[in-house]
Amino acid sequence: MKPQRKKVTIKTLGEKIARGEKIIGMECHDTPSAMMGEELGMDLLCVGSPGPMALFGHKSMNTVEFQEQLYFLEAVLRGASTPFICCNMPNTTACVSKADAVRNASEIQRRGADGVHIEPHHKTVKMVEAIVAAGIPVVGHFGVQGERWSQVGSYLPRGRTAKDSADIVKLIRSCIDAGISTVLLEHASEELTKWCYENLSVPVASLGSGPYAHGIFHVSSDIIGCSVFPTPPKRVPFGNVWQNMKDAYTAYYEAVQSGAYPRVEESHHMHEGEFEKFLDLVDKP
Incomplete structure (x- = not known):
């Protein structure tokens, strides 16, 4: 019988990076996928909004309710225990006020998660700082931010111009100063991601943003090819469960x-x- 590995923490993730090893993670929202992530030894599982979208049919991340995220978190926690597990905070739970942000992040941690996942904005960095001050690790999501679609108006790749890249780096630096532990770049240019990988003081993970990163991240429903929505460009599926x-x-x-x-x-x-x-x-x- 395979011995159970030790719990993955911010510290052990840093140690793995120091050894030159790649962090492997995925968005995960169901017990079977969590069990497989546990069995494989994945480092990071993030209970994200793709769960409510892929399984509950939400057409926008903006309509995902906090309670739905908690349902998916509980499902993942029933299947996995040793990865570092973080849970997405919809903008309505993370960006209204510092008090609300800390209260909701605390509820996520109370349920058993190790940290939270947030899509920050320059005006919401103070909420990130408040959550970190409460002792809760934060994974910051940059580049394409699906929960800000109505504000941005598209899911087009980010960081393809010097100005856009510089704006993203400015936001990331503000969030690093606020205490985020990890940067996740979604569908950002390879050049921007590589620069962040080589120059930032915290680990950088790539979600469809090229190979130059401390960690590679993917979405479970896209990995297996099973979602009510098409797989985004450049995000390679490894199966076709929908067709099966x-x-x-x-x-x-x-x-x-x-x-x-x-x-x-x-x-x-x-x-x-x-x-x-x-x-x-x-x-x-």
């Missing part, structure tokens, strides 16, 4: 239609002599 599900459901539907399922030999039967006894019992007035 469709094939299986189609085969079931057609088998029932044709009478091929269920077969007689797949039925359960009474013990010998019990059917006759049953008839006597039901025939009695």
Whole structure:
């Protein structure tokens, strides 16, 4: 039996990076995926908004409720314990006030998470600082920020111009000063990500942002190819579970239609002599 590894912490992540090893993480929102992440030895699991979108059909991250994130967090915690587990805070829970941000982050930690995941903005750095001051690690999400789609108006890659890259770095530096422990760059230019990897004082993880990073991050539903939404460009799927599900459901539907399922030999039967006894019992007035 494989011995259980020690709990992954901010400290052990730093030690792994110091040894020149790559941090491997994924967004995760269900117990089976969490169990597999645990078994493989993934370093970081983030309970993100893709869960409510991929499984609950939200068309926008802006409609995801905090309680839904907590449901998914509990599902992941039932399947994994040793990775560093953080949970997304929707902007409505992280950006309204410092008091609300700390209260909601504390609830996430009370449920069992090791930290929180936030998509910061220059005007919300003070909330990040308050959460860190409460002793809760923060993973900052930069580049494409899905929860700010209505503000930005697109999911186009970020950091493709000097000005945009400099603006992102300015925000990241403010958040590092506020105490974030990790930078996650989603669909940012490879050049920007590499610069951050080589120059920032905290670990940098890449989500569709190229290979030059301390860690590589992916979304579980995109890894297996199973979401109600198309996989984003440059985010390579490693499976096609959606098609597998469709094939299986189609085969079931057609088998029932044709009478091929269920077969007689797949039925359960009474013990010998019990059917006759049953008839006597039901025939009695």
